[in-house]
Amino acid sequence: MSASTIEYGQLPAILLRAPDGAEATITLYGAHLVSWKPLSGTPAPAQERMFMSRLSALDGRRAIRGGVPVIFPQFAERGEGMRHGFARTSTWRVLDSGEQDGAAFAVLGLNQADLAPQASSAWAYPFELALRVSVHGAELGMTLEVRNIGTHPFPFAAALHTYHLVDDVEAVRIEGVQAETLAVTDKLDQVFTDIAGSIRCDNGADKLLLRQTGFTDAVVWNPGPADAAALADMEDEEYRNFVCIEPALLGPLTLAPGGVWRGEYRISPAV
């Protein structure tokens, strides 16, 4: 079976398993990818590649800390709505799942009717989101689609807030977000606009290639020791074990009635 229903913490989730053994887990809460185990090309068992905080809520009461939160329709506090939007704290529906070209995939959807009253009254635009996740071999694919199904234009921002698992954040080197190589030596929270090509993340042990289209920007975030200590859902030392490199559309972009925006994102080994 390429897609089966499991529990992740207290949350219903879909486990994707490609015919070659690559796996990913997505909770319905947030359409949140909480685990990705790609194949490494060696006979060794597939290793986890996503960071997940040991203190993360996994009960649907608070956003999950780790994996890939879906950010929509607002990035961080750039707007008057919920911080990072309502998509990560809403419960999505499974629209489709199966196997295609050797990959296991699932498509999750969210629309106005799925929102809690507080979120839908604060953002009164009819919309449809679809997130397609696929795994195959060493590659993860994620496509976020935003549709305006109402009669008024709406502005939005979006991001796939990826928490890459690393042994030591100080060993991380990122290329492709600015002219020079970027190192994460302390707290870092930086926006890079107009990302032209692919991004490379060297975490000391191996290198990842991050490709994005539609998402024009990238955000790199690590809280560093002081901010991590202030986060209730992260252990003090856990900031060492991840770097967030987030394909983002910070815009905001205005989507006309009937309009569709699509952001694609792929993670694979860099050669």
Ligand SMILES: O=P(O)(O)OC[C@H]1O[C@@H](O)[C@H](O)[C@@H](O)[C@@H]1O
């Ligand atoms: O704690 P949250 O809401 O998940 O946000 C985490 C971080 O997310 C990043 O994307 C932002 O750039 C940071 O400013 C923010 O602190």
